[in-house]
Amino acid sequence: MQTDIYKQMSESIVNGLFQGLKSSLFDFWYLWVFIGTVLLLKISLSLYKIYKLNKAGLPQIDKMSGEEFEMFLEQLFKRKGYKVERVGHVSDYGADLIIEKDSVKTVVQAKCWKNPVTVKAIQEINTSMAHYSATKAMVVTNSRFTSNAVTLAKENDVELIDRQRLASLILKKQ
Numbered sequence: 081m082q083t084d085i086y087k088q089m090s091e092s093i094v095n096g097l098f099q100g101l102k103s104s105l106f107d108f109w110y111l112w113v114f115i116g117t118v119l120l121l122k123i124s125l126s127l128y129k130i131y132k133l134n135k136a137g138l139p140q141i142d143k144m145s146g147e148e149f150e151m152f153l154e155q156l157f158k159r160k161g162y163k164v165e166r167v168g169h170v171s172d173y174g175a176d177l178i179i180e181k182d183s184v185k186t187v188v189q190a191k192c193w194k195n196p197v198t199v200k201a202i203q204e205i206n207t208s209m210a211h212y213s214a215t216k217a218m219v220v221t222n223s224r225f226t227s228n229a230v231t232l233a234k235e236n237d238v239e240l241i242d243r244q245r246l247a248s249l250i251l252k253k254q
Contacts, residue, residue: 129244136247141192141222149192150176153220156250157188173211174204186216193223202232222246
C-alpha cells in the first residue's frame with residue numbers, strides 16, 4: 081500500500097513537472113525564438129570570421145617563417161601605397177620595416193607567432209622610433225596581443241595589428 085502511494089506521488093510529481101515544462105515552453109515561445117536567434121547570429125558571426133581568415137590566407141601565413149612574414153608585409157604595404165624599406169636583421173634596433181606614406185614615417189615590427197605577443201615587442205618598437213626618426217610605431221602579428229601589451233601600446237601610441245585586423249587589411253581594397 082505504501083508503495084502505491086509513493087508510486088502515485090512520483091507520477092503526480094513527474095506529470096506536474098512535465099506540464100509545467102510544457103506550459104513554460106509554449107507560454108514563453110517568444111523567449112525561445114529570441115534565444116534561438118541570438119545563438120544563430122553568434123554561430124553565423126563565428127563562421128564568417130573563420131571564412132574571412134581563410135579567405136585572407138591566414139592559415140598559409142601561420143606557416144611562414146619570421147623572414148617570410150616580413151617579406152609578405154613588405155608587399156602588402158607596397159600594395160597599400162606605402163614606400164617600404166625592410167630593415168629586419170640581427171641588429172635592426174627593434175624594427176623590421178620602415179613604411180612611409182603622406183610624409184608619415186612608421187616603424188613596423190612583424191611577429192609571426194603562435195603565442196600572444198608580449199610587452200617586449202611594444203618596448204622594442206617604441207624605442208626604435210628614435211633610432212629611425214619615425215613619427216609612428218606599429219606591431220603586426222598573425223596572432224594576438226597580451227592584455228599588458230595592449231595597455232602599454234595604448235599608453236605609448238603604438239598601433240597594434242592583430243590577426244583579425246591583419247585579415248581585414250589584407251582583404252581591404254586599396
